[in-house]
Amino acid sequence: MADDATLRNCRATDLPAVLRLAAQLGYPSSAESLAMRFSEIDASGADAVFVRENAMGEVVGWIHVSRRTLLESGPFAEIVGLVVDESVRGQGVGAALVRQAEAWAAEHGLTDIRLRSNVVRSSAHRFYERLGYALIKRQAVFRKQMAG
Template sequence: MTADNRPSLLSVRPLTIEDAEAVVSLSTQLGYPSDAETMRGRIHQLAKSRDRIAFVAVFENAVVGWADASIERHLQSPEVVELGGLVVQEGHRGLGIGRRLCEAVEEWALQQQIPRVRVRSQIKRQDAHRFYLRDGYVHIKTSEVFEKRLD
């Protein structure tokens, strides 16, 4: 049975500061370790922005996934909501939890009157690529990412 078939056991709600420790654990599974204090600071900053949102999936009273998104505005292109991160706890994947988190982000995008959601995914995350394609996302380009440290 999937989480989608047991809606009373699965809920998706906005992220709160109390979710910090669960989000740290999930972020580590995604490959981005952190600590609870740092995460609480990030959640606090996110909550102050009208252009950002994060949701958690709660299954059987435990946080088992999260997604965050932001509105991206650039001169050269229309606004888009970018799904910045999505993770579902190992052992709970394949139950429809990721889909429910994406739906929450998509609903938020429409509430912001932005009809597109974009996601960037590392080339090594083949399982994630298959998930997004199954969920209706279309692969539109492949690019390189460059970063310059300023510290």
Template sequence: MIFRVATRRDLPAVLALLADEDQVLDPATTAVGEEHERAFAAIESDARNEMLVLTDSGADGTDGTDGTVLGCLQLTYIPGLGQGGQERALVEAVRVRVDRRGEGLGAELMRLAAERARGRGCGLIQLTSNKRRTAAHRFYERLGFARSHEGFKLPLERP
């Protein structure tokens, strides 16, 4: 397995993972819209954001750039005054292909993300998860995440 920063080439596979977590979608049939292109470019150009992927080694057997994307997540680094001024890492969009679950890929993905955040000096890694994703909640708890806060979201209307 290869853990690396996503490239534009990975965008269809990442979108396929995010589109439906209960079935494997073919990235070749996943529509990549202009809004996705803009969002990916913004993530890619922002030093406080990373879209990360876990891939198999691929046909070239080297860096995973031509391998199958098996999982993904986005890490956002947030500066703060709490916790002694340490940054915290926010984890979003965690997905593992449904046909590869149960192999430890999700745990490895999260371990590597925590290692990356720790290496940057973060003192905390946090995430939110939709209340309906009970299997994901059990997974995060097995990894040592605690249900320490209640989350709130407010959808904003576009102007």
């Protein structure tokens, strides 16, 4: 990635690009629902969303990191979303975004950072392993749609 690329906090004006990138990874959404979720996330104080711009000011990647606390373990950071534009994958964008999430975690006193990755995304698994992440378990994810 070029040296004149920018890594910064996500703004509401970035949401069209965030929406486009999420759809590339198979997570389509409406602009309205994304805006509502972003507003909640942005106000939470326990989350951060960062974007990477290319030299032309276009958003080419984003990462969402969140502080988590579970009854069975101490607080940790979790990368809950990471997308890099297909056209720039393999050029350091994802690694820069992960480093930014790690820096955010450290700034918030968190020494453990985790993430989940779909079992079919083997290239993503190799990417995370290259960045020093270790696979600690595989799990099934269950979902139930509630009325309302």
